[in-house]
Amino acid sequence: MTASQYPTTDDARWEAMRRRDRDLDGAFFIAVRTTGVYCLASCAGRPLRKNVEFHETRESARAAGFRACLRCKPDQPRETLRWATIPTSLGLALVARSDSGLRLVTLGDDPDVLVRDLERRFRSARLTPDSEGLRSEFEAVAAEIDGRGPALDLPLDAQGTDLQKAVWAALRAIPAGTTASYAEVARSIGRPTAVRAVAQACGANPLAVLTPCHRVVRADGGLSGYRWGVERKKALLQREAA
Numbered sequence: 099m100t101a102s103q104y105p106t107t108d109d110a111r112w113e114a115m116r117r118r119d120r121d122l123d124g125a126f127f128i129a130v131r132t133t134g135v136y137c138l139a140s141c142a143g144r145p146l147r148k149n150v151e152f153h154e155t156r157e158s159a160r161a162a163g164f165r166a167c168l169r170c171k172p173d174q175p176r177e178t179l180r181w182a183t184i185p186t187s188l189g190l191a192l193v194a195r196s197d198s199g200l201r202l203v204t205l206g207d208d209p210d211v212l213v214r215d216l217e218r219r220f221r222s223a224r225l226t227p228d229s230e231g232l233r234s235e236f237e238a239v240a241a242e243i244d245g246r247g248p249a250l251d252l253p254l255d256a257q258g259t260d261l262q263k264a265v266w267a268a269l270r271a272i273p274a275g276t277t278a279s280y281a282e283v284a285r286s287i288g289r290p291t292a293v294r295a296v297a298q299a300c301g302a303n304p305l306a307v308l309t310p311c312h313r314v315v316r317a318d319g320g321l322s323g324y325r326w327g328v329e330r331k332k333a334l335l336q337r338e339a340a
């Protein structure tokens with residue numbers, strides 16, 4: 099999820115709350131004046147709009163006199179993610195892992211930018227820097243990014259919609275050294291008219307290189323964009339073609 103998708107208006111927050119959007123848990127807090135509690139976006143409670151106020155942080159909700167809802171427990175971290183940054187041939191990789199598997203692999207040049215992006219994506223998680231405990235797994239990620247050794251069976255825990263997960267699985271089926279168009283990926287998941295949604299799912303891929311969205315190019319062979327910089331995409335494709 100990118101920062102721009104975070105609801106910044108109360109109307110957008112209200113809509114997210116009506117959807118019970120778990121991905122936005124921690125992005126804002128809903129305080130209910132009639133009950134005096136504050137909640138996560140996904141809470142099962144159904145307050146009336148006129149009784150609701152929104153807070154950007156739990157601290158703000160508490161300062162306004164609200165206490166944590168006992169049902170959705172907005173005062174507790176939802177999960178723990180352990181993370182580290184690793185140098186690779188494509189710059190710095192930030193790797194984050196849940197108990198289930200790799201949740202995030204991003205690429206960049208500035209560690210502060212990568213960490214801020216991590217914090218923005220996982221506002222309700224406990225984020226624990228850990229370069230030692232996961233060293234062998236994180237080094238395997240770096241090896242895959244660097245094109246050293248075969249793809250490893252790393253446990254993946256990317257979170258997304260069913261369509262996004264189908265697209266990401268299709269991307270992992272594109273062999274190294276080859277490319278596919280967005281339309282081809284759409285056909286491969288049985289959704290030939292969903293080209294735009296496929297392109298959006300590629301752009302939302304949370305596991306750089308491990309889910310090879312860089313192997314998707316325009317139908318005319320043009321590189322199209324790349325979330326982590328088109329120069330990195332070019333370098334990856336050139337290396338895989340060699």
Ligand SMILES: [Zn+2]
Binds near residue numbers: 137143168169170
């Ligand atoms: Zn609640």
